[in-house]
Amino acid sequence: MKRRVVITGIGLVTPFGSDVDTFIKSCHAGENPAVAIPEEWHRYADYTSTIWAPLPEVPYQIDEMTRIEQKQLDPVSKNSIHAAFRAIEAAGIKPTLVDEKYHTYVIDAAPPHRTGVFMGTGIGGVNTIADSYAHQILSPLSESLPANVQSNVTFPKRFNAFTVPMLMPNAAAANVAIKLGVTGPNLTFSIACASGTAAIGHCFRAIERGDIDVGLAGGSEYLFDAYGTIFRGFDAVKTLAHGFAPITKAHRPFDQERSGFLFSQGGAAVLVLETAKNAAARGAKPIAQIIGYGESCDAKSIMMIERTGKEIQRMLRDTFAAANVNPQDVDYINAHGTGTVLNDEVEASVISKMYNRRALINSTKALVGHTIGASGAIEAAVTALSLRDGWVHGMPHLQRPIAELNFAASTTLQNINIGVSHSFAFGGHNTALVLRRVS
Amino acid sequence: MLQYNSEIANDNDVFSRVRDVLCETLNVKPEDVVPDAAIKEDLGAESLDLISVIAEFEDKFDAAFSDEDIAKLVTVADAVKFIQTTLAARTVAQ
Numbered sequence: 376m377k378r379r380v381v382i383t384g385i386g387l388v389t390p391f392g393s394d395v396d397t398f399i400k401s402c403h404a405g406e407n408p409a410v411a412i413p414e415e416w417h418r419y420a421d422y423t424s425t426i427w428a429p430l431p432e433v434p435y436q437i438d439e440m441t442r443i444e445q446k447q448l449d450p451v452s453k454n455s456i457h458a459a460f461r462a463i464e465a466a467g468i469k470p471t472l473v474d475e476k477y478h479t480y481v482i483d484a485a486p487p488h489r490t491g492v493f494m495g496t497g498i499g500g501v502n503t504i505a506d507s508y509a510h511q512i513l514s515p516l517s518e519s520l521p522a523n524v525q526s527n528v529t530f531p532k533r534f535n536a537f538t539v540p541m542l543m544p545n546a547a548a549a550n551v552a553i554k555l556g557v558t559g560p561n562l563t564f565s566i567a568c569a570s571g572t573a574a575i576g577h578c579f580r581a582i583e584r585g586d587i588d589v590g591l592a593g594g595s596e597y598l599f600d601a602y603g604t605i606f607r608g609f610d611a612v613k614t615l616a617h618g619f620a621p622i623t624k625a626h627r628p629f630d631q632e633r634s635g636f637l638f639s640q641g642g643a644a645v646l647v648l649e650t651a652k653n654a655a656a657r658g659a660k661p662i663a664q665i666i667g668y669g670e671s672c673d674a675k676s677i678m679m680i681e682r683t684g685k686e687i688q689r690m691l692r693d694t695f696a697a698a699n700v701n702p703q704d705v706d707y708i709n710a711h712g713t714g715t716v717l718n719d720e721v722e723a724s725v726i727s728k729m730y731n732r733r734a735l736i737n738s739t740k741a742l743v744g745h746t747i748g749a750s751g752a753i754e755a756a757v758t759a760l761s762l763r764d765g766w767v768h769g770m771p772h773l774q775r776p777i778a779e780l781n782f783a784a785s786t787t788l789q790n791i792n793i794g795v796s797h798s799f800a801f802g803g804h805n806t807a808l809v810l811r812r813v814s
Numbered sequence: 815m816l817q818y819n820s821e822i823a824n825d826n827d828v829f830s831r832v833r834d835v836l837c838e839t840l841n842v843k844p845e846d847v848v849p850d851a852a853i854k855e856d857l858g859a860e861s862l863d864l865i866s867v868i869a870e871f872e873d874k875f876d877a878a879f880s881d882e883d884i885a886k887l888v889t890v891a892d893a894v895k896f897i898q899t900t901l902a903a904r905t906v907a908q
Contacts (some may be wrong), residue, residue, distance in 0.1 A: 443839055443866060476841045476858070533872050536865045 380582045381661035381813060383654050384466025384647035385756045386458035388595075390428040390639055390743045393457065395465065399760055402742055403786045405771035409623040409637055409744070416603030418527055424615030426622055427606065428639040428744035430597075433457055439554070441478055447537040448550060449500030450597035454643035455547040456554050459591050463555070466647040467659050470555060481556035485588040485653060491559040492552045493578035494645075495570025495594035497748035497800075499544030505600035506531050507538045529601040547595045551645070559587045565748070567800035568711070569670075570594050571644065572751030576668030576808055578648050589649040594752035597641035606638055612678065614715055627772035628712035628738040629719050629782055636713045637744030644752035646759070661813040663759035663794075669694030673803030680718050680799055684725040687797075687805045691729050698809050703731045705809075706791035707767055709758045711799045712738020713745060718799065723778040735791065737783040741770035751798035755808050758796045762812040765790060828901070829894050835870045836890065839863065849891040857890075871897065 387393055390408040391401035408428040416422070435445060435453060439460045445453060463470065463482060470480035481487065509530035517525055540546055545563040552561045560581060564573040571594020578592035598605045609615050616625035616635040626637035654661055671690035673681035695702045708730065710722055726736065739754045746753060761767050769785040776782050791812065798806045833847040842857050853859050859867060864887075868879050871893065877900045879887075887893050 441838070443870065446869070447866065478841075532876075533869070533878075536869055 377583050378585060379651035380579050380648055380665045381651050381654050382646050382663050382665065382759050383649055383659040383661055384462040384464070384468070385662065385759065386461030386465065386645045387753065387756060388430065388433050388454040388458050388641075388643040389746070389753060390430055390642065392431050393433055393461070395461070399757075402739070402757065402768035403766055405742070405769055405786065407623060407742070407771065409626060412603065412606065415601070416606065419602050420607050422603075422607065422610045423613060424610050424617040424625070424635065424638065426616065426625065426637060428637050430640040430642065436460065444478065447541065449503045449541040449546065450641065451496055451500050451502075451595045452541070452546045452550040454597065454641065455494060455551050455593070455595040455645060458593060458595070458643040458645040459551045459555065462591065462645040462647050467657065468647065473556065479554055479556060484647070484649060484657060487556055487558040489559055489587050490557045490589040491578060491581060491587045491591070492548045492557050492561045493564070493574040493581075493590055493592040494548035494551065495564040495566070495572070495574035495748050495752065496544050496547055497565065497567045497570050497596055498598070499565070500542035500546060501605060502597050502599055503535065503538055503541040505602070505604060507535060507542075509601065510534050551591055555591070557591065566804040566806075567802055568745065568747055569751055569798035569800035569804045569806040570748035571753070572755065572796065572798035572806040572808055573670060573804075575646060575648070575665070575752060575755050576670065576806060579665045579668050579808070582648055582650055588653045589647070591645055592648055592752070593643065593645035594749040595641075595643035596746050596748040598638070598747065599640050609638055616714060624772045626714050626741060626744060627774075628710070628714035628741045628770060629723060629736075629777055630773050631775040631777055633714045633716060633719060635715050636740055639744035639746045642743070642746035642749040642753055644749055644756050646752065646756060663762045664811045664813050665808060666700065666811045667694045667698030667809035668807070669697070670804070670806045673805065675803055677803070678801050680721050681803065682717070682721060684721045687721075687725050687799065688729060690805050691725070691807055694807055694809060700793060700809060702729050705730050705734050705793050705795050706789070707758070707761060707794040708734050708736045709754045709761070709794065709796040710736055710738045711797040712740050714738070714740065719777060722797065722799070723780060726780055727778060733781055735767050735781050735783050735787060735789055737767055737770055739768070741772065742768065751796065751806065754796045754798070755810075758794045758808070758810050762791055762794050762810055767791065828897050831874060832871075832890060832893050832897065835867060835874060839866050839870055847890055849889065849894070851890050852888055853890065853893070875901065877901070
């Protein structure tokens with residue numbers, strides 16, 4: 376028999392900050408984090424897009440990570456650990472320090488082996504790769520470079536001996552488990568923009584079928600490098616928002632004048648998932664219930680979404696059938712909604728075929744931009760909070776929608792019981808999470 | 815073993831800075847960080863901890879340690895002596 380799975384805690388790191396209440400208020404207020412990209416990036420290339428969503432300084436706590444630990448962790452891991460601590464705090468789970476030397480804890484929401492960590496990341500520690508590579512090639516050369524060139528080269532003073540454990544994609548999940556003494560399944564999902572959704576989905580399945588009782592699940596990404604190389608990678612294939620005046624409003628999913636997504640410096644989200652029984656026994660209040668997860672692959676193109684959306688539709692039909700829910704009963708869709716021309720067109724077409732026309736639709740990327748491997752986890756958090764509170768954030772730049780669907784242009788208060796979060800990714804990966812309000 | 819020269823250490827404040835690094839990196843008490851203390855045996859540094867210690871020394875003193883240098887770092891006094899020598903050599907070079 377399937378077990379009921381609920382979300383009892385959320386921890387976030389976003390361009391709107393790392394406090395869940397502040398984040399959701401910023402979403403409801405339709406704030407815009409888009410600013411001009413760092414001036415120094417213009418030294419190295421010309422770009423089609425010129426905006427990004429930087430991350431505010433993350434308030435890492437010394438009891439989460441010491442100063443020394445922070446130097447030995449990529450931001451992907453640091454942000455995962457920070458979000459994990461905030462998530463367990465929100466879920467009423469208290470960490471107990473067990474190793475003073477290595478600064479590690481245990482949590483007792485369930486036995487350690489009945490607790491798992493499931494994290495998604497599109498790339499892993501690319502910031503560390505960039506820094507170490509810059510040191511490797513530039514440190515022997517820098518003194519022989521002309522003065523005007525020297526002032527334009529940036530690299531860490533010392534090669535970081537922890538480069539490998541910092542850059543490996545599984546570091547985030549491993550570090551969360553090490554920090555909190557979680558000895559059950561520890562998995563990393565790397566399917567680009569759908570990574571966070573897949574991590575939560577597979578954690579949901581593991582709890583539902585009885586492998587574990589509690590899971591920490593989410594996604595993390597950090598895409599900054601001193602030279603703007605990662606930004607350029609997305610810009611070079613014209614996936615980033617551009618060509619709109621004012622440029623800070625160029626990210627406009629589902630708008631006729633959309634041109635791409637707002638590049639985000641990064642983000643992280645960790646959710647505490649557990650059986651409803653476990654939550655009740657601990658006295659934890661569920662935020663929302665997860666009732667379904669599905670995935671498929673277009674198997675067509677490494678970057679372009681398949682035009683008919685047939686594998687997305689098949690996935691959604693199977694997912695709703697397994698969850699015993701009629702897609703016509705879905706009240707709220709947190710769309711993948713990148714704002715790229717083809718992606719939104721296909722998603723709008725799928726939505727019009729699969730769901731009731733009254734279903735309210737938004738895209739969290741319309742606000743905080745695209746955090747790649749973290750995006751699905753942040754959006755699952757938004758979906759859960761929307762179900763709990765009834766508030767669905769708007770898409771402030773949406774002026775001329777591409778389809779006659781119920782897009783939330785402004786923040787809306789509505790009674791919603793069933794929500795779905797879509798994530799589609801480079802590689803043709805498609806995923807969806809179905810959530811239900813907990814009364 | 816190299817002899818620890820407290821006069822030089824005090825003058826240069828090297829010892830107290832080395833002690834700070836060892837306390838923070840190895841989570842040991844300041845009173846345990848004495849010149850004759852062996853970094854591995856007495857202060858409990860595992861091989862990975864030693865890499866952290868060296869990285870902190872390099873950041874704090876802007877010094878580079880070769881593998882040979884690291885192999886010679888047995889006690890706290892060795893670390894102090896090595897860093898003093900490095901700093902002195904840099905002063906002469908400047």
